Amino acid sequence: MRILISGAAGFLGSHLCDRLILEGHDVVGMDNFVTGSQDNIAHLMGNEHFVFYKHDISNYIFVPGKLDAVLHFASPASPNPASPTAYFNLPIQTMKAGALGTHNTLGLAKANHARFLLASTSEIYGDPIEHPQKETYAGNVDITGPRAVYDEAKRFAEALTLAYHRQHGVDTRIVRIFNTYGPRMDLEDGRALPNMLKQALLGQPLTVYGDGCQTRSFCYVDDLVDGIVRLLYSDEHMPVNVGNPVEMTILQFAQAINDVTNNQAGITYIDARSSRDPQRRQPDITRAQSLLGWEPKIQLQEGLVRTLPYFKRKLNLS
């Protein structure tokens, strides 16, 4: 297949490029580098199965040649308000990537009679009351809150994708992606895992907010990409959660990170931030298991070991 990936220079987009080229496909990468990084795709430049266009998918997209699939992964996605590339700090670009970007990439898929896959997110569940989250859960998103620029854009993108499927017969897929980690992730992403991994490699005590009993579920990127590729090859049109259902407390993550990095500096507890981070988010992956035969295979310790070299390089420690 000849596959267009928007957001190709992002964390997930670039791994998808690698995997799909490995599977024998030709990949057309597209990114405007607002949050993506040239470093993530530098190794693909010159590859005869890869071509790249610098373009903002909120504007009309023209790509020469026939496409067999369009994967829409372009969007600011960092929830760290301190990061200049967080969706908090790019509110209108984020909403345009979700609405105009999805509209344009769906139009491209329609014109090419190509398969379409939307990268959605666990954030469509907002601050969930139901645990774990099934795909049928309607979510708990505060429309007026600062996170809404991302959450509502993705909810809109899902509804538009299903509208194109029902109205125009476009062969669509929707993946709801939960927290993911691995090489090429943004070190300033703001989530607990990269924050603590950075501290551990610098020999600092890991910061734990509150009592550390809030939980997270992190999926290693290779597992996640495998789930996405299986969904792409499937015939499933309704949303599918892809993420790691193993729920751990922040304290357990901290201990695992200190173990893997041999960090002796321990843990510092500080007051819980007044952030509106969800206390818990955990995928129910029953649908991914039964429809795609997928479940994550890489344990936390192994995932951390595979991620360390990238963090060390970024921190100039290697």
Added chain:
Amino acid sequence: MRILISGAAGFLGSHLCDRLILEGHDVVGMDNFVTGSQDNIAHLMGNEHFVFYKHDISNYIFVPGKLDAVLHFASPASPNPASPTAYFNLPIQTMKAGALGTHNTLGLAKANHARFLLASTSEIYGDPIEHPQKETYAGNVDITGPRAVYDEAKRFAEALTLAYHRQHGVDTRIVRIFNTYGPRMDLEDGRALPNMLKQALLGQPLTVYGDGCQTRSFCYVDDLVDGIVRLLYSDEHMPVNVGNPVEMTILQFAQAINDVTNNQAGITYIDARSSRDPQRRQPDITRAQSLLGWEPKIQLQEGLVRTLPYFKRKLNLS
């Protein structure tokens, strides 16, 4: 003020034109007549305080001259699947009116340093679990359901409006409109009140689905428009519910309609439809009362009496 109203030929849009002209403003009406009707604005043609442009606001908007306010009321809004103009049957146009239309009208307000008012809806609450609905309620919208094309478009539109307010300082307002009735409403709108009013005027028994104990709250259009105008004149940026909080059972509505129309044909009970209509929806109007000094004044009987001539004319009974 010189005020642009998108959806000016719609039920609510056309009443807003009348009211704002009556208040001494100049109105620029815009509509593409996908769901609006020329009849609704025929009486304004030739009025020196009214100018009309036929235009689809999902496309770039150009309006000569300075605007002081932009009111975005354009969208398919009928929930009746049997109607060709229902949002179910115009899914992509509905989503474009919510996303591209809101983006374009916000851009117009920004360029003109004009006030902006978004017509949102009680549908952003979906099938609510909380009763009555406060503005803080996050709602219960099924993203994958057929109603999502309207509900998610309006949720997106609200979030984009707040993003323009916060990011670009646009002077925005958001009104969440609940069920409304009155002259110029679509007789095929599919809601219980117009259906039964039509039957009563034709001397037919009123159809009540199920046991008739499901409730509705209907606001007379003049009350609603008054609430919107007060919001426009206010400084309130966060969403405000405007609707009638008087909750009545469908059976009570049916009896009131048979009384007002002197219909002797009674009521027919038939099996509840397998529709996904919310069982209840009722605004909490505490914010409108305290911020705008607004509450509905027109009782159901009076509203029905004022609406009858329009229904009779449409049914060729007068």
